[in-house]
Amino acid sequence: MSQSSLEVPAAVSFEQAIALTESLLSQIEAGSLSEADIATAISALVKTENGARGFFVTYLTSASSAADSPSAAVVEALRSSPEIVSELLVKNLAMSTAQAIFHRRQQKEDMAKGSEQVSRRTKKLIQLVDLPQVRDRAQQLMQSAKTGEGNYKGFLERWNYDIEQKQAICQALEQIN
Numbered sequence: 001m002s003q004s005s006l007e008v009p010a011a012v013s014f015e016q017a018i019a020l021t022e023s024l025l026s027q028i029e030a031g032s033l034s035e036a037d038i039a040t041a042i043s044a045l046v047k048t049e050n051g052a053r054g055f056f057v058t059y060l061t062s063a064s065s066a067a068d069s070p071s072a073a074v075v076e077a078l079r080s081s082p083e084i085v086s087e088l089l090v091k092n093l094a095m096s097t098a099q100a101i102f103h104r105r106q107q108k109e110d111m112a113k114g115s116e117q118v119s120r121r122t123k124k125l126i127q128l129v130d131l132p133q134v135r136d137r138a139q140q141l142m143q144s145a146k147t148g149e150g151n152y153k154g155f156l157e158r159w160n161y162d163i164e165q166k167q168a169i170c171q172a173l174e175q176i177n
Contacts, residue, residue: 006020006023006024006027006033006037006041008020008041008044008045008047008051010048011048011050012044012045012048012050012051012054013050013054014050014053014054015054016054017045017050017051017052017053017054017055017058018054018057018058020041020045020054020055021045021054021055021058021059022058022062024038024041024042025058025059025062025064025066025067026064028064028066028071029064029065029066035071035072035073036073038071038073038074038077039073039074039076039077040077041077042055042073042074042077042078043077043080043081046077046078046080046081046084046085047080047081047084048084049084052081052084052085052088053088056088056089056092059121060092060096060117060118060121060122061114061117061118067121068121068124070124070125070128075125075128075129078125078129079129079131082131082133083133085129085131086131086133086134086136086137087133087137089122089125089126089129089134090126090134090137090138090141090173091141091155092118092122093119093122093123093126093138093169093172093173093176094141094155094169094172094173095159096115096116096118096119096122097115097119097165097168097169097171097172098159098161098165098166098168098169099111099112099115099118100112100115100116100119100168101164101165101168102165103115119172123172123175123176126176127176134176135176135177138173138176138177139173139177140152141155141169141173142169142170142173142174144156145161145166145167145169145170146166146170
């Protein structure tokens with residue numbers, strides 16, 4: 001692995017994580033990294049919340065086809081930080097599902113399709129990493145969406161999701177359980 005291009009600082013910022021993930025995806029597409037190098041870089045990124053957030057925002061929205069077919073190295077690396085990864089996977093699935101509805105209401109079909117792509121990629125990662133923490137958090141988020149209470153009440157309120165969006169989030173989360 002090229003130390004200069006993919007060395008992840010211990011206190012990686014969100015912005016640094018985005019740049020590192022962009023570089024990582026380019027190198028994956030070029031075939032210039034080994035599976036071990038990919039796993040090492042992603043494991044280092046998802047070790048912190050900033051790193052994981054930057055990784056997911058870039059990976060899930062990327063034009064790179066590598067994000068459509070995650071390798072075993074990607075999956076194993078994501079499993080290395082189950083608490084952070086499971087939280088972000090569940091939230092990304094919820095947010096992309098709700099955003100697709102929002103964009104359609106605004107007649108922004110291209111943006112809705114982008115949100116659906118993020119949702120599809122997130123579901124695939126959820127299935128591949130197969131973490132019990134994801135199922136637990138999905139249950140908690142569904143409970144909050146249905147009752148307006150619980151661990152994800154603040155998350156749902158912060159994004160101001162309406163009834164239709166909450167129902168769609170529940171449907172998406174039910175599909176992964």
